[in-house]
Amino acid sequence: MSDAPVDVESVSKTYGTVQVLAPASVRLSAGQGAAVVGPNGAGKSTLLRLVAGTEKPTSGTVTVLGEPADRARRRRRDEIVRLLGPLPSYPDLTVAEHLRLVEVAWSGRHPGPDVDEALAEATLDRVRDQFPAELSSGETQMFALVATLYRPASLVLLDEPEQRLDARWREVARHLVVRALDQGRTVLAATHDPGLRDVLADRGPVVELAEPTR
């Protein structure tokens, strides 16, 4: 069995009689990035859920950090972070307090930057003392991305991190992904953002999923 951070071999997914992901493969070495691209409904989120181990493939294999993805999800959870939907959050903790919580939870392993620096570089410092329900949709997404990348995990799974972000914040999101790669982390991201696709294509494969057939 491969020890690569991500090794997806001919994986497909069928719900009932409908195949929503045609066989796809991708292998990532440590520190590589990969973009998963394709039209709406092509199966990008499905592929990411299979890698995250939250769903099982209909055929093929998904190996993550040397283990079947569903086992890796539990046994290697400290090494894997995912943003595949809304960020679970505490209604009574501020933006800054959420990052502080992540920092404390991974104390001793957290490489920084500190909370205020992390918020400032994402231009989220102006909302540092607001609660999740008080954020705009773009602020919510940026907060989710920053909090996700704040986990010192070696494998990062992102589903359209650019969603709801304006052009300026899309650029910040790309910068944060590049930094994660520069830190030696492995990043697998579904995206509709050509800029993010290019950034990831510089660091590894592009997985092109075809138009859904139904």
Ligand SMILES: Nc1ncnc2c1ncn2[C@@H]1O[C@H](COP(=O)(O)OP(=O)(O)OP(=O)(O)O)[C@@H](O)[C@H]1O
């Ligand atoms: N639980 C489910 N039951 C049946 N069909 C599903 C289920 N989940 C997803 N699908 C279908 O699977 C297909 C792929 O969905 P998926 O969310 O993976 O696409 P996507 O490429 O991420 O799309 P988008 O770019 O719109 O986010 C879609 O046609 C969707 O309707």
